[in-house]
Amino acid sequence: QYCIKEVDRIGTLIDQLLMLARFESAQIESKVTEIELNQSILYCIFRISEYSADKGIMINFEQKNKYFVRADSSLLDIILENLLSNAVKYSNQSKHIDVFLTESENEITCSIKDYGIGMNKEQLLRVFDRFYRSEEARSTDASGHGIGMAIVKRLADLQNIRVKYFSEPLTGTT
Numbered sequence: 001q002y003c004i005k006e007v008d009r010i011g012t013l014i015d016q017l018l019m020l021a022r023f024e025s026a027q028i029e030s031k032v033t034e035i036e037l038n039q040s041i042l043y044c045i046f047r048i049s050e051y052s053a054d055k056g057i058m059i060n061f062e063q064k065n066k067y068f069v070r071a072d073s074s075l076l077d078i079i080l081e082n083l084l085s086n087a088v089k090y091s092n093q094s095k096h097i098d099v100f101l102t103e104s105e106n107e108i109t110c111s112i113k114d115y116g117i118g119m120n121k122e123q124l125l126r127v128f129d130r131f132y133r134s135e136e137a138r139s140t141d142a143s144g145h146g147i148g149m150a151i152v153k154r155l156a157d158l159q160n161i162r163v164k165y166f167s168e169p170l171t172g173t174t
Contacts, residue, residue, distance in 0.1 A: 016148070057088050072158075099111070117169070
């Protein structure tokens with residue numbers, strides 16, 4: 001059982017490194033179409049639902065309106081899944097994660113808020129650095145390699161999506 005989990009973990013790491021290498025060598029081209037952002041979020045929540053349930057974390061996604069964006073749906077799913085899994089990974093037990101969609105000045109914002117370990121200002125400056133994990137993140141039982149956010153940043157840049165982080169230690173991250 002342990003060996004199978006390790007093989008899966010290494011396979012995931014290799015896939016992520018290959019994706020990062022393809023992006024940096026310009027081998028990934030985005031196929032931008034109009035997609036319903038709500039559906040992409042629901043799909044990603046479904047994909048990590050077993051992981052969040054195992055940690056006792058409920059993901060709240062309140063949908064008031066349908067929002068459509070121009071993006072590559074498969075790349076957007078990778079971005080959303082990385083952000084959601086980080087929120088689950090660094091949340092405290094029996095907490096929740098809130099996902100919001102808002103629109104202002106012809107811009108749609110997706111906010112993912114966790115109530116976990118959070119980050120200080122110095123850590124926030126390095127959040128997109130490849131292989132960076134804060135001391136607090138390394139001391140949790142959450143596994144990771146520190147490349148998920150580098151992938152998020154590269155895929156977001158490829159599609160002209162802005163990714164911003166707000167965080168307070170021991171309070172959580174948005």
